[in-house]
Amino acid sequence: MQSLIDPSTLLLASLIIFVGAIVQSLIGFGLAVVSAPLLYIVDPELVPAPIILMGFTISLLTLLRERNHLEFNGLQWGLAGRIPGGLIGATLLLLAPQPVLGLTIAAIVAIAVLLNMKHYSIVVNRLTMFIAGIFSGIFGTIAGIGGPPMALLLTGRDAGKFRAALSAFFALSSLISLVILLCVGKLHWHHLLLALVLVPAVFLGFWLSNFIVPYIDKRRTRQFTLALCSINVLVLTIKSCLSW
Numbered sequence: 001m002q003s004l005i006d007p008s009t010l011l012l013a014s015l016i017i018f019v020g021a022i023v024q025s026l027i028g029f030g031l032a033v034v035s036a037p038l039l040y041i042v043d044p045e046l047v048p049a050p051i052i053l054m055g056f057t058i059s060l061l062t063l064l065r066e067r068n069h070l071e072f073n074g075l076q077w078g079l080a081g082r083i084p085g086g087l088i089g090a091t092l093l094l095l096a097p098q099p100v101l102g103l104t105i106a107a108i109v110a111i112a113v114l115l116n117m118k119h120y121s122i123v124v125n126r127l128t129m130f131i132a133g134i135f136s137g138i139f140g141t142i143a144g145i146g147g148p149p150m151a152l153l154l155t156g157r158d159a160g161k162f163r164a165a166l167s168a169f170f171a172l173s174s175l176i177s178l179v180i181l182l183c184v185g186k187l188h189w190h191h192l193l194l195a196l197v198l199v200p201a202v203f204l205g206f207w208l209s210n211f212i213v214p215y216i217d218k219r220r221t222r223q224f225t226l227a228l229c230s231i232n233v234l235v236l237t238i239k240s241c242l243s244w
Helices: 009-027 030-040 047-064 075-095 100-118 126-145 147-154 159-183 189-209 218-242
Strands: none
Touching: 009 030, 009 047, 009 159, 009 189, 009 218, 030 047, 030 147, 030 218, 047 159, 047 189, 075 100, 075 126, 075 159, 100 126, 100 147, 100 218, 126 147, 126 159, 147 159, 147 218, 159 218
16 A cells, blocks of 8 residues: 555645545535645645545535435536536647636636625526536536536525535536546546545544534535635636646
8 A cells, every 4th residue: 555655645635635525524515626736736646536536425425414405406407517518628628728727717716706705696597507517517627626616606505405415416526527537548446546545534524524514504604615716716826827
């Protein structure tokens, strides 16, 4: 196992995943936003396949906890949008420099955050769910962070329903992403092993979140969502500028 990942890297990566798992368990998304940029610095092999596997795990655990709050209400349209979104994202990666795409995504998310802060809401229906799914697929493929589009669309929901909806969406969309990675040769056995040695941090973060989640209401969920999306904008902007 030491040949797979050295102990110091394992410890640091586990700490990062632990924090990300707590965040996602509390509001339904955030593991990738918190963890992906740092994990890429620690070990590029941890992004994207292993973190998607861990994202699937924490989404499934959160969904099981929040299953009584689950209302599909068009989630299937968001999932349908992930497929063309992933293909569009892959195509854009071939046609445009990644720094340009990263800055474009950052600008779009920033505008969405500002509109949300001014309490401008978008009607949640089949069309908007499908469009959010497309953007989630594009953002996830290009930057590895597909949470903000769907989270910003659903941010007005009750905290439990918000967590349940996002957890269901990301559990299923993670499987779609893994299939795409497998088809393009970006998912291998060593990625599965890396996820396996890091998954205890996911379970530990989820367990700890159970003591905190009763204090996370609709207002705090919205605040955390806007804060994480703002962090997403900052990270993408810095990363894109450094890669220019």
